[in-house]
Amino acid sequence: MNNLSVDHLTGIRDLNHDDIQLIFKMADSFKDVINRPIKKVPSLRDITIANLFFENSTRTRLSFELAEKRLSADIINFSASSSSVKKGETLIDTVNNILSMKVDMVVMRHPNPGAAHFLSQRISAKVINAGDGTHEHPTQALLDAYSIREALGEVEGKKVVIVGDILHSRVALSNIYCLQKLGAEVMVCGPTTLIPKYIADLGIKISHNLKDALQWCDVANMLRIQLERQEINFFPSLREYSMLFGLNKPLLDSLDKRIVIMHPGPINRGVEITSEVADSDQSIILNQVENGVAIRMAIIYLLASKIER
Amino acid sequence: MEKQVILNAKQIELTIKRLCHELIESHDDFKNSVIIGLQPRGIQVVGRLKLELESILGHSIQCGNLDITFFRDDFRRTEKQLLPSVTNLDFSIENKKVVLVDDVLYTGRTIRAGLDALLTFGRPSKVELLVLIDRRFSRDLPIQADYYGKTVDTLKMERVSVDWSEIEGIDQVLLYTKAGNE
Numbered sequence: 001m002n003n004l005s006v007d008h009l010t011g012i013r014d015l016n017h018d019d020i021q022l023i024f025k026m027a028d029s030f031k032d033v034i035n036r037p038i039k040k041v042p043s044l045r046d047i048t049i050a051n052l053f054f055e056n057s058t059r060t061r062l063s064f065e066l067a068e069k070r071l072s073a074d075i076i077n078f079s080a081s082s083s084s085v086k087k088g089e090t091l092i093d094t095v096n097n098i099l100s101m102k103v104d105m106v107v108m109r110h111p112n113p114g115a116a117h118f119l120s121q122r123i124s125a126k127v128i129n130a131g132d133g134t135h136e137h138p139t140q141a142l143l144d145a146y147s148i149r150e151a152l153g154e155v156e157g158k159k160v161v162i163v164g165d166i167l168h169s170r171v172a173l174s175n176i177y178c179l180q181k182l183g184a185e186v187m188v189c190g191p192t193t194l195i196p197k198y199i200a201d202l203g204i205k206i207s208h209n210l211k212d213a214l215q216w217c218d219v220a221n222m223l224r225i226q227l228e229r230q231e232i233n234f235f236p237s238l239r240e241y242s243m244l245f246g247l248n249k250p251l252l253d254s255l256d257k258r259i260v261i262m263h264p265g266p267i268n269r270g271v272e273i274t275s276e277v278a279d280s281d282q283s284i285i286l287n288q289v290e291n292g293v294a295i296r297m298a299i300i301y302l303l304a305s306k307i308e309r
Numbered sequence: 310m311e312k313q314v315i316l317n318a319k320q321i322e323l324t325i326k327r328l329c330h331e332l333i334e335s336h337d338d339f340k341n342s343v344i345i346g347l348q349p350r351g352i353q354v355v356g357r358l359k360l361e362l363e364s365i366l367g368h369s370i371q372c373g374n375l376d377i378t379f380f381r382d383d384f385r386r387t388e389k390q391l392l393p394s395v396t397n398l399d400f401s402i403e404n405k406k407v408v409l410v411d412d413v414l415y416t417g418r419t420i421r422a423g424l425d426a427l428l429t430f431g432r433p434s435k436v437e438l439l440v441l442i443d444r445r446f447s448r449d450l451p452i453q454a455d456y457y458g459k460t461v462d463t464l465k466m467e468r469v470s471v472d473w474s475e476i477e478g479i480d481q482v483l484l485y486t487k488a489g490n491e
Contacts, residue, residue: 002390029393033379038429041379071379301379305390 004302008120008127011136012177026298044073047304050098052108054080064107067296104307126303134168141174143295147288151260156183161213163189164223171264189213193234221262222273248274316482324458329361339370342406347423348376348394351411353473373398380422403431412471414440417452
């Protein structure tokens with residue numbers, strides 16, 4: 001397998017096992033590149049990439065921007081808060097206007113599920129989904145799996161629990177697809193109200209007891225409570241959530257094994273995870289961020305190689 | 310395609326020995342020099358040079374591998390996806406004399422990419438080029454080797470392949486020519 005089976009990265013669901021392994025192999029090389037004195041390669045110097053962020057982001061946006069710059073691509077940035085979207089322009093009109101400026105690739109975050117897929121079917125540029133509402137966040141899932149592979153040697157056969165707000169999380173859905181394609185076992189853990197009703201149909205385990213879930217797993221991925229997506233209260237209070245589903249040091253020490261702690265960020269310290277745990281040597285949170293740049297370079301490089309000259 | 314052996318195992322061994330002595334002439338004891346092989350096929354040449362040099366000099370010398378994939382000038386211009394190999398440079402090249410090594414020098418494009426890739430690791434005081442086979446008169450760029458094992462005159466449709474006992478099972482250099490085209 002020498003190339004991706006897809007022309008756009010709209011979700012992990014469209015990728016196969018070989019695609020993911022190819023992305024990891026490329027990311028290994030790019031991780032080497034970003035640790036050199038000069039962290040830049042000239043591969044994409046004739047490519048222009050537009051970063052369209054219709055929703056707020058710090059980490060993902062910076063990570064994409066850095067990945068693009070490391071590959072020598074020209075980039076333009078766009079955020080909804082400072083644009084004509086506020087004046088009533090449609091998504092297609094906005095994007096087509098940007099594409100008229102000869103853009104080869106679009107990285108898009110959008111609040112509506114399916115926005116990246118919608119766009120990929122209507123424009124000629126390559127599309128990378130940087131998060132579409134509560135649907136998918138493929139690059140995050142890939143960097144999470146890559147970080148697990150780095151910490152534990154391989155992903156196959158490992159047990160991963162995703163804890164927290166599964167209902168509103170695109171990270172959870174993409175992670176489930178990605179980990180399953182790589183042969184890992186997945187469990188989700190959280191209050192009943194934050195676990196989607198039919199999620200067991202994806203072939204995963206469900207737990208409502210954090211201690212049991214942690215005892216089962218090799219890796220715990222702690223998600224943030226997405227208060228901005230919650231219009232009603234899904235649990236009585238943050239304090240109660242934290243007591244039942246927050247990861248703290250005494251709980252971690254009570255396990256009879258050593259597990260790896262992950263968090264996609266941004267962290268709400270003291271809610272889903274305490275500072276002591278987030279900053280401990282079991283946590284690979286900052287490795288995830290470093291790997292994010294390498295993974296995004298790999299994806300951009302592989303998709304760019306499919307752009308017609 | 311007809312094939313013809315242009316260097317056999319014995320000749321390769323002699324050539325490597327000669328190249329090593331030429332290297333010592335200009336690099337003395339290699340205290341301030343390093344040898345870097347270009348992936349994927351330059352590293353076998355480096356392996357042989359290192360073995361021979363160390364047995365002559367009696368001390369170890371610094372060698373590394375350099376992958377040039379992301380510095381190539383044919384990204385998106387070939388059907389085949391360019392996949393990288395491993396870069397392994399666990400020393401600084403700053404102010405060192407660097408000998409870049411590859412098996413065959415043909416268009417010179419690989420060496421151009423190799424120079425660009427090399428410079429992302431620092432500023433060497435000098436860079437030289439050693440190749441086992443120099444396909445003369447076929448350069449696309451103004452690049453020549455400082456040390457070469459053997460020079461051959463070839464046509465564009467011909468192909469030179471360097472085989473190694475650790476990969477192909479035998480040490481030899483082959484020239485593939487079109488049948489009837491001597």
